[in-house]
Amino acid sequence: MQVAELDLDPPDSSGPARVLSLRPGPGGAPVTAGEVFVLVRFRGRPVATLTGTVPEGTDPAEALAALARERLGGMRAPAPEPYGDLPRxxxxxxxxxxxxxxxxxxxxxxxxxxxxxxxxxxxxxxxxxxxxxxxxxxxxxxxxxxxxxxxxxxxxxxxxxxxxxxxxxxxxxxxxxxxxxxxxxxxxxxxxxxxxxxxxxxxxxxxxxxxxxxxxxxxxxxxxxxxxxxxxxxxxxxxxxxxxxxxxxxxxxxxxxxxxxxxxxxxxxxxxxxxxxxxxxxxxxxxxxxxxxxxxxxxxxxxxxxxxxxxxxxxxxxxxxxxxxxxxTAYLTALLARRPALLPALLARLPRGLAHARAMTAHREGGEGVPGEHGTPTHPWPRSLSRLERRGMLYGPLGYAKARRRVRGTPLPWEGR
Structure with a gap:
């Protein structure tokens, strides 16, 4: 699947979005016919990702712009981000x-x-x-x-x-x-x-x-x-x-x-x-x-x-x-080891947390409308990977304990500076 960036002039009441540029993703070749994962920008600002197919014999920029207009509808350009004096x-x-x-x-x-x-x-x-x-x-x-x-x-x-x-x-x-x-x-x-x-x-x-x-x-x-x-x-x-x-x-x-x-x-x-x-x-x-x-x-x-x-x-x-x-689970173990005061808050959320963990590692038949709607139902998440995630969760606290023994007593590199 090709990766590309499509920059559009945001649509307004006078007409559809105008193509400003189409370029391949980092290190890629010029976009041709076939499947494309495309980042849509409005005047340089990222607004969405889409997947689609560029038909043979069509202009890739126009084909992808048409797809963006169809999928994104009346989406407006994001409000300008303020950029003041940037810190070193x-x-x-x-x-x-x-x-x-x-x-x-x-x-x-x-x-x-x-x-x-x-x-x-x-x-x-x-x-x-x-x-x-x-x-x-x-x-x-x-x-x-x-x-x-x-x-x-x-x-x-x-x-x-x-x-x-x-x-x-x-x-x-x-x-x-x-x-x-x-x-x-x-x-x-x-x-x-x-x-x-x-x-x-x-x-x-x-x-x-x-x-x-x-x-x-x-x-x-x-x-x-x-x-x-x-x-x-x-x-x-x-x-x-x-x-x-x-x-x-x-x-x-x-x-x-x-x-x-x-x-x-x-x-x-x-x-x-x-x-x-x-x-x-x-x-x-x-x-x-x-x-x-x-x-x-x-x-x-x-x-x-x-x-x-x-x-x-x-x-x-x-x-x-x-x-x-x-x-x-290693990071949760680290939190409790270094900030025990967080334990009550974590315990209060534990039932929902276990449900979240089960959902996160569940077998998924297809895409779930991930950001930008670039999920696809044609690539189910293998059960073997879900099992590996769960095995990893069980191992995490033990892995953290092993790692902590190795670094115990080591000062932070900026201490004393």
């Missing part, structure tokens, strides 16, 4: 032995339209000099290189926090391509609202070339929709009865930013969570809930867009399903 921002990218992918990510980060930012690459438990050589030879003074010898994504992120000099710290992965406006959109809410402690953004697939990638995106992928939303612990959302413990609703670690002082105040990321540890994940979820539990607001903005290269093989997807389940 540090972008932290943790990586391990993936220099080729890292270069692609760094190229997109260096093309950001943000006026004041730095990039810090954290080389996590390296076994070769490939990452150091890439940064020091290709990017020289444009990117800072930091080495973290202890394996684990949360440990690497904490090392990045210690090295960063921005009042805001953004995190992304080495397998993404960032939209040129990503960092500006991610940083703007911090300037607008001093109570914002965390901002997350939109994650879309960079390519859909394998069955595993299409299956993941058919069931929502990492997308959280196209409506901006603010989560305020002082006003718990009525439609989120498990708030704030359904942290996966807030965003993902490939596209998140924190006010530096707020993140340090809650102790950063729990080093016993994350990819590369026995806990398998949960580092981002832990940070989201800690920020909210400390009284800060969390903002989701779809204007902050990155394109993610999904896992490519069935085995990758199986590992991911197990890791998600493990990360979920």
């Amino acid at each position: 921002t540090s972008v932290v990218v943790a990586t391990r032995e993936r220099a080729g992918r890292l270069a692609r990510a760094l190229d997109s980060l260096l093309a950001q339209d943000h006026p004041d930012f730095e990039i810090v690459v954290v080389d996590n438990a390296p076994v070769t000099d490939a990452t150091r050589d890439l940064v020091e030879h290709k990017y020289m003074d444009q990117v800072r290189y930091v080495r973290e010898p202890v394996a684990g994504l949360a440990v690497a992120h904490n090392r990045g926090v210690a090295a960063a000099d921005g009042s805001v710290i953004a995190f992304t992965d080495d397998d993404v391509v960032a939209d040129p406006h990503w960092l500006t959109a991610l940083g703007a809410p911090f300037a607008e609202d001093p109570r914002i402690g965390c901002v997350t953004g939109l994650i879309l697939p960079a390519q859909l070339t394998t069955p595993a990638q299409i299956l993941l995106e058919s069931h929502g992928g990492f997308a959280k929709g196209f409506a901006p939303r603010t989560y305020d612990p002082a006003r718990p959302p009525a439609d989120e009865p498990l708030f704030p413990f359904t942290a996966g609703r807030f965003g993902s670690g490939a596209n998140m930013a924190f006010r530096t002082g707020a993140l340090k105040a809650v102790g950063g990321f729990d080093p016993a969570t994350g990819t590369g540890t026995p806990a398998r994940g949960g580092d981002d979820l832990y940070a989201f809930v800690r920020i909210l539990a400390d009284g800060h607001r969390l903002r989701y903005t779809p204007d902050a867009l990155v394109w993610h290269h999904h896992r490519e093989t069935p085995q990758d997807l199986r590992n991911q399903a197990y890791g998600y389940g493990a990360g979920l």
Whole structure:
């Protein structure tokens, strides 16, 4: 399935939307006849995703524009986002032995339209000099290189926090391509609202070339929709009865930013969570809930867009399903271990939480109207993956306990600075 971006002039009373541009997704070829996953923009602003077919012998731009007009109806352009004085921002990218992918990510980060930012690459438990050589030879003074010898994504992120000099710290992965406006959109809410402690953004697939990638995106992928939303612990959302413990609703670690002082105040990321540890994940979820539990607001903005290269093989997807389940219960275990005062709130939500977990891992016959209506009923979620998620949930607390023993007594890298 091809991936493309279609930019339209929003429709008004005088006529239909006008095509401003059609371009392939990151690294893709020009759009041709066939199946297409398309991000629809209105004058550059992301508004929806659609899937459709470009018939042979038709102009792809006009065919997709017609599809957008049919599916989106009278959708209007989103209101302009205010962009005041953007704070100095540090972008932290943790990586391990993936220099080729890292270069692609760094190229997109260096093309950001943000006026004041730095990039810090954290080389996590390296076994070769490939990452150091890439940064020091290709990017020289444009990117800072930091080495973290202890394996684990949360440990690497904490090392990045210690090295960063921005009042805001953004995190992304080495397998993404960032939209040129990503960092500006991610940083703007911090300037607008001093109570914002965390901002997350939109994650879309960079390519859909394998069955595993299409299956993941058919069931929502990492997308959280196209409506901006603010989560305020002082006003718990009525439609989120498990708030704030359904942290996966807030965003993902490939596209998140924190006010530096707020993140340090809650102790950063729990080093016993994350990819590369026995806990398998949960580092981002832990940070989201800690920020909210400390009284800060969390903002989701779809204007902050990155394109993610999904896992490519069935085995990758199986590992991911197990890791998600493990990360979920590992992060909850971490919360209770480090913030026992949250236990009553968690227990009060436990019955609904168990029902939510069962629903989340249930066998699904088809797409569920995921954000942008890009789900498809032709790709059922395998029962084997649901079972792996549940097995991961059972393992998560044990994995966290193992990981915590390994890092116990290790000081945070910014302590004493």
